[in-house]
Structure formats: C-alpha cells, structure tokens
Amino acid sequence: MRHIAIVGSGPAGYYTAEAAVKKWGENARIDVFDRLPVPFGLIRTGVAPDHQSIKAVARRYEKTAVGDTVRFAGNVTVGKDISIAELRELYDAVVLATGAPSDRPLNIEGADAKNVVGSAAFVGWYNGHPEFAALDPDLSGRHAVVIGMGNVALDVARILSKTEAEFAGSDIVAHALAALQASKIETVTILGRRGPHQIMMTPKELGELLHLERASPRVDPADLPPVEDDAILEPGLRKSVTLLREFAAIPESIHGEKPLSLNFDFFANPNAIVSEGGKVTAIEVERTTVEAGRAVGTGEVYRLPADLVVTCIGYQTNTIEGVPFEERAGRFANDDGRILPGLYCVGWAKRGPSGTIGTNRPDGYAVIDLVDQDFASSSRKRGREGFDELAEARGLDVVSFRDWQKIEEAEIAAAREGAPREKFVDVESMIAARSG
Incomplete structure (x- = not known):
C-alpha cells in the first residue's frame, strides 16, 4: 500500500490524485488536505465567476474524489494543525500542491x-x-x-x-x-x-x-x-x-x-x-x-x-515551515518536483504561476512517476490511520468530501435566480452548513 498526502485541493492537487489512482489503483490511499472546508482551490476562488464553463472542470475532480482511495480532508492547515515533518513521518510521499495564493x-x-x-x-x-x-x-x-x-x-x-x-x-x-x-x-x-x-x-x-x-x-x-x-x-x-x-x-x-x-x-x-x-x-x-x-x-x-x-x-507561493523556499522565484525550492526525500511539489508551487489549468495535469502525472521511482519498496508508514489518530488527539474538525457536498447543496439552494450557487464566504457558515 502506498500512502500519499497531497497538500492543496486545486487542479494540481486533484490531477496528482488522479495520476496516483491510475498508477496504483486500490493499492494506494491518497489524502488531499486543504486549509478551507471546501475543495477545488482556484477553480472556486480564482477563475472569474462569469467563466462557468472553465469552472466545470471541477466535475472531473469529483470523479477522483469519491470512493475510498482518495479522501478530502478540509479545514486542516498544514504548518499549523499538522507539520510537514509529521506528514512525512506518516506518509510515503507528501506532495505540495498549494499553488501561489499571494x-x-x-x-x-x-x-x-x-x-x-x-x-x-x-x-x-x-x-x-x-x-x-x-x-x-x-x-x-x-x-x-x-x-x-x-x-x-x-x-x-x-x-x-x-x-x-x-x-x-x-x-x-x-x-x-x-x-x-x-x-x-x-x-x-x-x-x-x-x-x-x-x-x-x-x-x-x-x-x-x-x-x-x-x-x-x-x-x-x-x-x-x-x-x-x-x-x-x-x-x-x-x-x-x-x-x-x-x-x-x-x-x-x-x-x-x-x-x-x-x-x-x-x-x-x-x-x-x-x-x-x-x-x-x-x-x-x-x-x-x-x-x-x-x-x-x-x-x-x-x-x-x-x-x-x-x-x-x-x-507567489506561501512559505511552510520546514520546506526550502526560493524567495526570488516565489516558489518552493525543487529539482523538477523533488524538494527533500519524500517531499515533492507540483503546479504553481513547483514552477511558479504559469500555464493554464490543464498544464497541471502533466505536472501531476510527472510527480507521481517520481514518487514511483523513489519508493519501490512496500510501505511501512501509517498514512491515513495515523493522521486520523493525530486529528482526534488535537481536536481537529476535519471536513470530508461528503460534508463538502452538503455545503454545496446549501449553496445551490441559496442561489439567486439564474445563478448556480450563492457561496458561503466565511468558514463558520461552511462548517455549519454540513449538518444542515
């Protein structure tokens, strides 16, 4: 079993998850972390609201997100709720797909x-x-x-x-x-x-x-x-x-x-x-x-x-404690996606803010090829099980993909006439909506 942590649930993150599923199938467990309770990164908050055809690519990511192989873990801030060092202890590979949000x-x-x-x-x-x-x-x-x-x-x-x-x-x-x-x-x-x-x-x-x-x-x-x-x-x-x-x-x-x-x-x-x-x-x-x-x-x-x-x-990419950073380039210091043993980056966090949404797909597949090359032996890491124990011990309120679907249902129900949704604009409202 391969245990993979992907930090960031935007296009780069989900293309990487898609590549991992195609590479290892049910012999992998992939956890996709995001600091917000909602997934899809710049698809939700970066693409212009009048470009709905571009936002529709999220439906592709949903196909990857459902099931047991890939799990969304929202409302978890890496570097605060859990450190990079802890993720590296738990997972065979940690892939930073945090984009360039600043x-x-x-x-x-x-x-x-x-x-x-x-x-x-x-x-x-x-x-x-x-x-x-x-x-x-x-x-x-x-x-x-x-x-x-x-x-x-x-x-x-x-x-x-x-x-x-x-x-x-x-x-x-x-x-x-x-x-x-x-x-x-x-x-x-x-x-x-x-x-x-x-x-x-x-x-x-x-x-x-x-x-x-x-x-x-x-x-x-x-x-x-x-x-x-x-x-x-x-x-x-x-x-x-x-x-x-x-x-x-x-x-x-x-x-x-x-x-x-x-x-x-x-x-x-x-x-x-x-x-x-x-x-x-x-x-x-x-x-x-x-x-x-x-x-x-x-x-x-x-x-x-x-x-x-x-x-x-x-x-520019936001820094995370324990991750080498190139100040001038505004991205993580990396050698074609490799940062440190077991630590990788992809998308804008790797190459800087360039290319289109689709550019992240080959990036995601390439980084999973690197992971496959670097970790040929079977895993002894605890992965998802270890994270769940840590999350419970720290009282983390982790948002699942099913929770997100409930949030989305509430946003759709609240939409003004002709609009696809009315987004919640604060974390508290998002959290509350999952139990609605």
Whole structure:
C-alpha cells in the first residue's frame, strides 16, 4: 500500500490524485488536505465567476474524489494543525500542491495607500474567498487602474465594466454584485510596461471585451507596431494582437455610445502611487520603450487619475515551515518536483504561476512517476490511520468530501435566480452548513 498526502485541493492537487489512482489503483490511499472546508482551490476562488464553463472542470475532480482511495480532508492547515515533518513521518510521499495564493508586491512608493489592492485579494473578494470577502473596495470614485497585461488583468477590468444583467448565470457573490451595481467608475485603464507584442492575454478573453454592454475597449493606434511585424508571432499571440488592432479601429462614435471607457495604456511603467489622506488619487507613470524584450524608461513621466488600483503582476507561493523556499522565484525550492526525500511539489508551487489549468495535469502525472521511482519498496508508514489518530488527539474538525457536498447543496439552494450557487464566504457558515 502506498500512502500519499497531497497538500492543496486545486487542479494540481486533484490531477496528482488522479495520476496516483491510475498508477496504483486500490493499492494506494491518497489524502488531499486543504486549509478551507471546501475543495477545488482556484477553480472556486480564482477563475472569474462569469467563466462557468472553465469552472466545470471541477466535475472531473469529483470523479477522483469519491470512493475510498482518495479522501478530502478540509479545514486542516498544514504548518499549523499538522507539520510537514509529521506528514512525512506518516506518509510515503507528501506532495505540495498549494499553488501561489499571494500577490507579488508592487514595490513602488505609495503602494500601501488605501484602495490599492492585489488581484489575489480583489479576485478573492468577488469570488467569496473567506480571507478576502471583507475587503470592501471603495468603488465610489470615477477612475480605476489595473496594472498588468495578462488574463487576470482582463478578468478584473471586465468585472469592473459589466452591468448587473451581464452577471446572469455567474456565481459572483452577493456582496460584490451589490458593490459593482453601485459603482461610480467611469474609466478602467489597463496599464502595461511593454507593448502589444509582449502581452500575455489570450484571444478568447480579449474578445469578450467586444461584447460588453456599457464599455468598449480603446487602443491607441500609435502603440501598435507595423502590421507586417505580427508575422513573427506565435499563432495565439498573433490573434490577440489582431484583436488589439480591431479595438484601435473602433470609431469614436461607438465609444461615445458607451458610458464606461476601457483603455489600454501600453509602454507605461508605474513609478509611484499618489495619495491624499492615505487614499490613492493618481498613479505616476513613466513612458517606456522595449529593447531586447525589456521595458526601458524614457524619462517621460505623466499621471493617471486613479481612485482604485488593482495590481495583477503575478503571484507567489506561501512559505511552510520546514520546506526550502526560493524567495526570488516565489516558489518552493525543487529539482523538477523533488524538494527533500519524500517531499515533492507540483503546479504553481513547483514552477511558479504559469500555464493554464490543464498544464497541471502533466505536472501531476510527472510527480507521481517520481514518487514511483523513489519508493519501490512496500510501505511501512501509517498514512491515513495515523493522521486520523493525530486529528482526534488535537481536536481537529476535519471536513470530508461528503460534508463538502452538503455545503454545496446549501449553496445551490441559496442561489439567486439564474445563478448556480450563492457561496458561503466565511468558514463558520461552511462548517455549519454540513449538518444542515
């Protein structure tokens, strides 16, 4: 019998569990731990609420989660309720699939001003993550600036721009929907240090901006390189740049029909946050040029009005006591997934925040191959039995997958008309719902 502990129940965690089941079948016992009482990680709290088709991948993970081979153990914080050293004593292999849940800091002057928030916090707020549900961003100002040129920046800009009706069918939480409905924001500026050829935005997400009811995207034609230069781009990026060219060609008369302006500001590096009374009022920006793929300042400085700033500049893994960490890369120190004997990492915790949800599948299968190579002999570890004894001794309130199903049933029952669910946004309510 192989005893495997997976820390983190998002895509990387469940793809790893799936791989373990396919490798060893009933000759394995896999425990999937999560600090929240609910599974699926960024599928639940990271993917945009209006992207329900992407969230549907959780149904695949459910097939892995039911039965005796794989067990969900929610409401258990590794590093607090149980240490990494203890897990390594109990299990043949411990795989860290904790993702990269924290924002990379915006290291510029004034970044600590009120209403300057990271995307992990802002996305967590409108997705109902218990850690960020009480964020309460101030949307009473006219100008929002979103820093970043990836899909997360697009998500944030799109959510800020939508009407209430456009959230039909989404699982955006009630407190965020009410705040967005009352929003006074008139301009959303997406700020990027480099140019159109360096964006990390995919065509599908960019194309959604063409269908917003109250906003249309603006691109300055002067920011676009000669069209013949697009030939060197890989096909996906070429499609994205073609969409930017389409945005640049939208006539002013169309923009004038929409009450919200959605602007792309390329070649713009944030230098400082300007505030009054501790609250952001503007962002100081330096114009850049791109040399050998890098943004280089030109010395030209200007200010953009900003009543809200959301930074979408990347994420980093949270440290855990006893696990080597690469500060600069923001991930666990590892050699292609191996950290220490019996300790591994996978997904964003291994490679940093890159790739799509599907990228985690080959990652999960690869790490199980490593485990198989490293542990050829039969196990003498206690695994699940040992953890259950420890949990009882410490009074841990472990949430099972069946408990989660009861929580989900309660969320579905509480949904507003047309919505798939109304999420519980605090741990206490989740715990209470399992016995409802």
